[in-house]
Amino acid sequence: MAASDSGLLDGKTGVIFGALNESSIAWSIAEAAHRHGARFVLSNAPVARRLGSLDALAEATDSPIIWADATSDDDLSELFAQVKEEYGTIDFIVHAIGMGVNVRKDRPYEDLNYNWYQKTLDISAISLHRIVHHAMQHECLASGGSVVALSYIGAQRIFSKYSEMGDAKALLESIVRSWGYRLGQHGIRINAVSQSPTVTTAGSGISGFDSMYDFAEQISPLGNADAESCADFTVALLSDLTRMVTMQTLYHDGGFSSMGVSDELIDAFADMAAEDEG
Numbered sequence: 001m002a003a004s005d006s007g008l009l010d011g012k013t014g015v016i017f018g019a020l021n022e023s024s025i026a027w028s029i030a031e032a033a034h035r036h037g038a039r040f041v042l043s044n045a046p047v048a049r050r051l052g053s054l055d056a057l058a059e060a061t062d063s064p065i066i067w068a069d070a071t072s073d074d075d076l077s078e079l080f081a082q083v084k085e086e087y088g089t090i091d092f093i094v095h096a097i098g099m100g101v102n103v104r105k106d107r108p109y110e111d112l113n114y115n116w117y118q119k120t121l122d123i124s125a126i127s128l129h130r131i132v133h134h135a136m137q138h139e140c141l142a143s144g145g146s147v148v149a150l151s152y153i154g155a156q157r158i159f160s161k162y163s164e165m166g167d168a169k170a171l172l173e174s175i176v177r178s179w180g181y182r183l184g185q186h187g188i189r190i191n192a193v194s195q196s197p198t199v200t201t202a203g204s205g206i207s208g209f210d211s212m213y214d215f216a217e218q219i220s221p222l223g224n225a226d227a228e229s230c231a232d233f234t235v236a237l238l239s240d241l242t243r244m245v246t247m248q249t250l251y252h253d254g255g256f257s258s259m260g261v262s263d264e265l266i267d268a269f270a271d272m273a274a275e276d277e278g
């Protein structure tokens, strides 16, 4: 259930990257930010124009769209020039961009195509660096501003099917810390939200996603966090209530990251072992 309108983001403006369709985490974040009083630009890669349904979200949240490839310096510079013109300075940026090219094309980690690997890192991690860089170049981010990037626990631990995306998320979280130090000098904060497996276009592109989803659902004491609850948490991070939180990877995962094994899994393995013996 979504939290009700609080006015937590009243008067705040921003840019939300990565809403493709209704299942996108960024879509839920945009809806929640709108409900809580924010105004924002929506952005996605030009190719998403024909793949997704961003126009509907733009209409529902009364937001302009600026199409920009997050791996293109020209596109991002142009985007922040336009944002500067429209809003002066902004208070937040949400980075919800990801794509594992080798993962999509079923290329195993032991035999990566390195051009695709570079593309994966460029889209999924370095784009965060670029976005913050261009926002700062255009003096777009106000003091007190907040940047949030979406991550996954595959940055710290091996989820074999997550493959190259684990490397991309590790780099993303490192960029959060590296920028965090520098942005702090401008009174701006930046954090990564490490989210549960969530049924989205990017999520379902990973082979074995359903099993990863079910495993996390079983082992997390609260179950998997859905996109709506991720959006609520992100609103909190964009609000002034979290003004002293920066450079963190914050787990939004129903408790998964603190678990080892659960009674249910032990019992399931014991049953399997008994079947094998019998």
Ligand SMILES: NC(=O)c1ccc[n+]([C@@H]2O[C@H](COP(=O)([O-])OP(=O)(O)OC[C@H]3O[C@@H](n4cnc5c(N)ncnc54)[C@H](O)[C@@H]3O)[C@@H](O)[C@H]2O)c1
Binding pocket: 018, 019, 020, 021, 023, 024, 025, 026, 044, 045, 048, 068, 069, 070, 071, 095, 096, 097, 098, 099, 123, 150, 151, 152, 194, 195, 196, 197, 198, 199, 200, 201, 202, 203, 204
């Ligand atoms: N779905 C999950 O299980 C899950 C779990 C943890 C973290 N995340 C992260 O959440 C974020 C959002 O993903 P999602 O699951 O909502 O899937 P999604 O497919 O809805 O969103 C990914 C977005 O990245 C955009 N994108 C791809 N290439 C781009 C480029 N060159 N320039 C600009 N945008 C580009 C896509 O168009 C899409 O809108 C990603 O960083 C993802 O890794 C997802």
